[in-house]
Structures are given as C-alpha cells and as structure tokens.
Amino acid sequence: MAIGETTATGSVPTTQMSGREATAAAERRSVRKRWLLVSPALAIIGLVGIMPLAIIAVYSFLSPGPYAGISWDPTLEAWLNVFMERDIFDETLGINYAHASIVTRSFVLAFVTMILALIVGFPTAYFIATRPDKQRYLWLFIISLPFWSNLLVRTFAMMLVLRDNGYINSSLIYLNVIEKPLEIIFTNTAVGIGLTYAYLPLMVMPLYASMEKLDFRLIEAGYDLYGNRWKVLWRIVIPLVRPGIIAGCILVFIPAIGAYVTPKLLGGGKNLMVGNLIANQFGTSRDWPLGSAISLFLMLMVMVALIIYVRNVISEADKNA
Template identity: 45%
Template sequence: MGNLIRSKRFWLIAPAVLYIGFFMAVPLGQMAYVSILERGDYGAVNWGVFSFDAYASFLFERDLMDNLMFNTDYLQIFARSFGLSAMTMVFALVLGFPTAFYISMQPQARRNFLIFLVTIPFWTNILVRNYAWMLLLRNGGLIDNGLAWLGYESGGLDILYTPYAVSIGLTYTYLPFMVLPIYASLEKLDHRLIEAAFDLGADKWRAMTRVILPLAAPGIAAGCILVFIPCLGAYVTPELLGGGKFMMIANLIGSQFGAARNWPFGAALGFVLLAFVLLSMMIYAMKFKSLPEEKL
C-alpha cells in the first residue's frame, strides 16, 4: 500500500520534474561548462580551453599595472537589483493584497470577471505598456497636466527617468503575479468565518491577523516569490522608465552576450545570481518555518 502510494505520487510529480530536468537542468549544466571556458575571439567560447577568469572578474579587475584589484561595480549592480526587487515586491503586496481580498469577497460570477480584468492589460506588449507609462509620467504628460488642471502647479513632475518611475513601472508589470496567487488562497475564505470572528468579539485587526492572513499566507508567499525573482531579471523597464542611467543585473548579463561578446562572464554572472537567490531563499525558509508555530 505504501509502495503504491509512493509510486502514484512519483507519477504525479515526474512529468514536471523530468521536463524541467531535461529542458532546463541539462542545458544549465552545459552553460556551467561555458562559464569555465575561455572566451572566443569573435564571441562565443573556445570549446575545451578552460579558464576561471569569468568568476574572478566578478570581484576583481586588473588595474593599469596589471595588478588584481577588488572591484565593487558588479556587486553594486547586484545590490541595486535586489533593493529594487524588494521594493517592488512590497508595493505589489500593498496594492495586491487588498485587491485579492476584495475580489474574493465578490459573488462568484463577478469574481471570475475581475480576475480576467487583472490579466487583460498584459495581452499587450511590455514595450508598449512602458511607452504608455512614459507618456503618463513625463513633464507635460497626462499626470502632470492633470495635476495642473486640479490647481496643483507642480512646475514639472520630474519623475520620469528616475528610480521612482522604475518602481512604478516594475510594480505595474508584476501586479498580477501577486494578486492571482493570493486570490487563489483567499477564494476559499468563508465569509461566515469572518462573521464568526466578529461575533466572538474580534476587532478588525484580530479578524485580519487571526483569520484572513493565515489563510492567505501560502498565497502571499507564492506571490512574493513570483514578483521578487522575475523582477531581478527585469530588463526593459529600467532601460525605458529609468532613462537607462543605471544598470540592473539583466542589463549587465545581456551586454555580456551582446556588445561585450563575453559569454563565459555572462554565464558566470547568471550562476552567481542563482547562488544569491538560492541562499536568500534558504535563509527565508529557515526563518519562515519557525514562524507559524510561534503564532498559533
């Protein structure tokens, strides 16, 4: 019996894992190999010629006298990307949670409608959406003019091409990835549970923290992962709304496969990022695991 159940579970999980294993893990192994090869003169790599330059150059550079020097350029780019992603995640959560809660409290038919409403804007292209934001945010743009019309003379909004514009754009891009998982968790929330909490004398705060949030927790966790990590790879929004003044990780890695034609370094940067993310997830998991028990 135990065997049977185990094998049934195996067959449930196997397709997804084998698929990812074949189409992702194997190519990644190949890419790990690329990262320790010597770069080719014209791009690509010299197969079979090993070099660890790529990893060394993440932290060190050669100065004029050909000495190795500690170089923080790339670490700064990583730090900036992690910071912006964390900020985006928080914004998306602040906006996304109430919305998911609101949707889950609607009658069944309207719920489905609202969920579609969340995803419809994303049928348009990311470049076009960012363009629309540029028009909204620029000086003399719609928001600027709107504020002036309301009698608030901003004298130029001066927000486009700043990090603020980037976070507005990134939050926009990743909102559905926060709302939908939270909604999926909250959808089963029974109104009567909340009513019961109120009847038992709970105030709003307690009803929220004791009834609603615990139910939404798996969804919030999933949403945070789906916003935070893809956001680290954001490429277009920082370029367009940030005015291309500051690099994010994806821009850096992209340029290694682009103008720099340095595949090993690009691949190495990818693996360094992977290591960072896995590490932060492990820390998060260790911290998070001890939390629910304490609360309950």
C-alpha cells in the same frame, strides 16, 4: 473429487512460485511502462531546463572568445569578475563597484516591487474574493487583461504616463499642484512603478486563490470576539492567507529581480539591473563567460534567499503547530 483435490494441493507450491514470478514480471513491466510514459516530460526538462543551465555553467568557467563566444581555456576569471575587477595599470584586484551597485539595486528594487505589489494586491484580491461568484471571474479577467499584450508595449505605454510631459505630470501641472514636471522617468522610482505594474497580477492571483478559500465566518468570529478591523486583519486574515502571500511574493520577486525590459526603458540606461548587465555581457561587452557567471550568481542568490525564506515560514508553522 479426491483426485482433483490432491492435484490442487500438489500444484500449490508451483503456482505460488510462478505466481510470485508473474507478479515480479508484471511489476517490472509496470515500472518500464511508467518510465516510458514520463520519458517525454523528462526529455523536455532535460533539453530545455537542464541543458541550457549546464551550458551556462560550463561557459562560466571558460575564457571569452576574441569576437564574442568563448574559447576553451578553463579559468575562474569570470567568477572573479562578478564582484571584482583588475586595475588596468597594475592588475591588482579591487571591488567592482558598478557591479555591486547594480546587484544591490536589483535586490532593493525587486524587494520594493514585491512589497508594493503586496500592498496594492492584497486589498485587490480581498475585494475580488468578497464579490459574488459571477463578478469574481469578471474582475479576475480584468486583472489578467494586461497579460494579453506584450510587456514591451505595456512598458512603452508606461513611459507615456511617467515622462516629463506625460499624463501624470501634465495633469498635475494642469491642476496647479506642481510647476515643473516631476522627474519620474529614468529614475529608480520609474523602474519600481513599472515593475509593480508589470507583475501585480502575479501577486493578485495566488492571493485571490487563498482568500477564496478563506472561511469568512472566522472573520465574523473575530469581530464577535471584540477584534476591530485591524486586529482581525493581523490576527486572523493574514495568518490564514499566508500561503498566498508567500506564493505571490515569490512569483513577483523572482521575475522582478531578473527584469530586463522595464529597467532598460524606464531606467533610461543609467539605472541598470542585473538583467541588463547580463544582456550587456552577451551583447556589447562580448564577455559570455562573465554573463554566464552573473546569471548563475543571480540564480544562486535567489535560491539562497528562497531557502532562507521558506525555512523561516516552515519553522514558524511548526511553532504554531
């Protein structure tokens, strides 16, 4: 007994030491294991996320190749050309009004789309969130149904609705509301309608998600405390579903500003958006560096807008807290 005790006491420092080493080794192993486990994800992010961006970033500082592609002459020309253009005769720099108007239009249309989607999507999401459980899934299914078909096909369908002898105009003429068809197709209005239609589900889904969590007793409490419907909406519902509103706005704004198909088909070539401008650089204009520069510029603008937006939201939340 006594011998056993002595041995045990004597061996304490060594076991402690080896114990510490063993722990360290185990920790190293677990760190290695963790990296091993995340490596497929990292590889995919690197390969399909960061690599293409890096290529674009490099291209934007090179010169266009003779027949599309690039040539390896470093220059800032592409970045300069995003908003400026050289006069054909005297090479002086001037503002590229075409580009400026396209970028402006893109921001305005994306913003209008976002607001329209919010105006339409908010009551829709509220309606779904207030249905009985079983019906909700049906309504969500119906909302997401358009996503099951191709955007191109849906946009062509939208053309059928909006064109001069389309469903809207022919019904309005049939009802004697108008005599001549309204000019909708190939206008900014058509693009706005098309974008709103295309991205509405992206607004409804996050709005629904936050409304579903809304405690409807709070609305009752609002009514009980003399708030009428509008006051309860502004003072209780909107502040509480704010995360959903923000998520929905971001999800609609970002794809809308880079839209390609909708402005191409419904804008009829004269109402270009940034997406079309970029596509042109990689296509007919054969100016890959400029296309890359505009792409990155668009990304930066969206990021700045988002950062400002999120900052505001956070500071507002802090103010409340």
